[in-house]
Amino acid sequence: MAYYRCPMCRKICPDHLDLARHYLGQTDKKHKDWLKTQGLSYAKLITDQITEFGNKGYQALADVLKKEAPEVKEI
Amino acid sequence: MKQQLNIVVNGEAYDLFIEPKTLLVQVIRDMLGLKGTHQACDSSSCAACTVVLDGKAVKSCSILALQANGKSVVTVEGLAQGTKLHPIQQAFIDNWAFQCGFCTSGQIMGAKALLDENPNPTREEIQEAMDGHLCRCTGFNMINEAIRDAAKRLQEQKAAESGRVA
């Protein structure tokens, strides 16, 4: 079973959507600043997540995390 | 220029010297220290400050004290006889007709004026007479029941008294 580590802290999640959920729940500067380096805006992700049904904001971040979040083979 | 105010409050006569713009509620609360009469608004909307002035329920925040010159005021402090509660007060307790209690003095004095004039009001007559009183805790139904209960108690008291006299 593969796990993925948050690029900005030690949190590990079983899938990228879950990791995106964790990520957008973090309110510190470090987490928010990294999003900018990926061409993402914290506010836009939250706005998308809250104004439409589904997980639009989380999914957009999850798609980026698929490339950026290191895989952890064993915990 | 201050003016003379002669007023009877709860059976006591007072000679006071006041600014003409002084409201009756200010005389009651600040000069006479009768804190039972409360104020809950600044727009004469809530009736928490209700007292009985020459038999009529009035909002003491909306009357200049000088308008009560030579008149008689009853506040909530004037109802109990020593340690014996007035039947309206007892009915309010027994019917859980208050919760925070802040509007209660006004409600009780409004009820007093109503029952003095109409000893046997219907639910509708109670609601009409008491419609000016705001309350945020009770939803009013238990107050109305207390007033109905008080009416009954007062009538029983009256009957007992006239029985004794006879």
Next chain:
Amino acid sequence: MMKEYSVIGKPTPNVDGPAKVTGEAAYTIDMTLPNMLYGKLLRSPYPHAKIISIDISKAEALPGVKAIITGKDTPGGRYGLWRRFRELSDQECLATTKVRYIGDPVAALAATTEEIAEKALDLIEVEYEPLPAVFDPIEAMKEDAPTVHDEFPSNINATRHIEWGDVDEAFAKADYVREDRYVLSPAHPTAMEVHNSLASFDKGTGRLTVWSSTQSPYFLQQGLADALKMREGDIRVIKPHVGGGYGGKNSTMPDSISAALLSMKTGRPVKVVFNRDEEFTATEHRTGQHMAIKIGLKKDGTIVALEIKALTNGGAFTALGATTLYLTGTFGTMPYKIPSYRYDGVRTYTNTVWGTSIRGFGAVPAKFITETQLDRAAHDLGIDPLDIRIKNAVEPGYEAPGQYTFESCAIKPCLEKMKERAKEKWPKLQKDEGIGYAAFAYMSGGIFNWIDTPYAYSSAHVKVNIDGTVDLYTQASDIGQGHNTVAAMICAEELGIGIKDIRLHLGDTAHTYTDLGAWGSRETLMNGNAIKDAAAQVKNKLIEIARLKLGENIAYDLVAKNHRVYLELRPERGLSYYDLVKDAIKANDGVPLTGVGHYTPHNKGMISPAYGMGVLAIKVKVDRETGHVDAKDVLVVHDCGQVINPLGARGQVEGSVHMGLGYGMCEEMPMDQGMVLNPEFVDYKILRTRDMPEIEIIDVPTYEPNGPFGAKEAAEATIAPTAPAFANAVYAAVGAEFYSNVLKPEKVLKAIREAEAKQKANSKAKK
């Protein structure tokens, strides 16, 4: 099988009754101290502005003015209720660099009379540099939006996500899916006693005493300690009688802080009293929200998926708004089995007066949207509104994954009883009459420690004197809901004595162990448990002595009741409570009997240890000409566990219905550019005695294992279903649909026309 008790369960008059009906009950607003000064606040006229300069010289020169302070004179402490996350302590004593809402205090002064204080305010000259302001949550999150707090770019104050099950797959497979969007209005708690505080600083000890119209002496003590950078233990908070709170008096507010600071500066007691305008414009309210809800059902009415999005206009500060955000997401699911659920809540800062934890918390907006949507879904599926609720109702032991569990849980029996009684009560309806239903569940106190307290959530200290009289010390708050009476009843029941034997010492932080205060319906369960625990410790000492003296077989159980301790199975064999107390004190080397009880919920999920629940029905008559809706009759069937005081419970249910009906009929706070447009009772309508229907309440008793004697929350819950039941009743009567909560006549007329047009279009389509 309900136990027979001596004290609890019996209608008991309010222990504060004589004081309240004679005008002797002292509220903070009635209190004076020798040498007292009167304090007033100077407030910002701008929603967002830099403070350039403040010139107090003219005001200082006015005879009678004793002290003036501005932001730079304050200790600089930041405070807030969400202390667990320090960045959410976003409030300051007085605005320092900028103001964030119309009404934000920039200066405070104390004078010998209120009149002089008010005159002096006009003499303070403030130079502001107005800044662009933001008033709407969507606008607040845009990249170029003005920032209310610099630490929160894009003004995102709090977010909350809850998800279980495979939501999108469940929607894809559902037979019926509908989406609805709502805009809910803000509303104000309008306590009859305005916010006010009296502070007295002791020059000798450096300690502060504050009397305040507060729901929680402990929260106020903490808030003042954080704001003033003092030790909590050097601050004593005393809660006199309180003229209502309803959630708006949990926060530390500028009245207490400025009274404290002015007292510390002048060395004299200072009293600060808000006027009603300040109460409406500058104290906490129930936030407005943009909400979206999507439901998926099978054609038999079984809910398969639910999704809620809630965007809250938080205002200038957090207070308990983050809690409301979370609870909107959890109460939205109750009391139904929801196999898949998604909730997103976002609270933004804006330049308006801020929202917090008003009566019913997040259950009020959540129930409005879920219960009105469910009725429309039921209608489309051809299912009776009560039947669809019965079908989906939870059962005892139900667990919402990772969130909450229901132990005592009689929602199904409540719904079934409602069906039976409603038919009996309202056998026939007239034209344009309708009955609406809404089901609900609500917490008995909260579990999440956002206040960051190290203490047990509630504690109580019982002391029994040689003559059998009892002193009960607890910090718990009666703010009108009747807790003083409940506290005495629980103590009396446990000890087997009467409430006349008990003297209450409540709401003084110097004399009591901590209790978190009166909010979220926590006092009966949490403080009740602590009191029962404390009393039980004393009772057990009496039982020990009785066991020794009676010398009966070890198998017999002893109970304390009616001032005796006796064998449960042989009641004639017992001893007098009074004699046992004397013996126990003698046996304890002359030390009075004491018990100290504590309660903190553990392993009870994320929300609450127990839930009150039920269903509310309301009958209305709609006037098609004027759009006016008459609320004619209300029926509540609820499970509140073991009712402690039936009189108090009824009073609270009726009060909840009053506020809930107001939320549905007439209470709103329109704002323009951050200005509250109706800051007086003339314009902010609350229901009056003639507007209120009769209310019938049926209890479905259960036993809640987590509560004292099986008790749990009773009645705050009822506020949440009232407005949706009202809207559902109008829907049932005339087919009108509502996507906002205040059903004013013009809105009802518009909705009726839309319903008629829709019906016409549907019948045309059928042809």
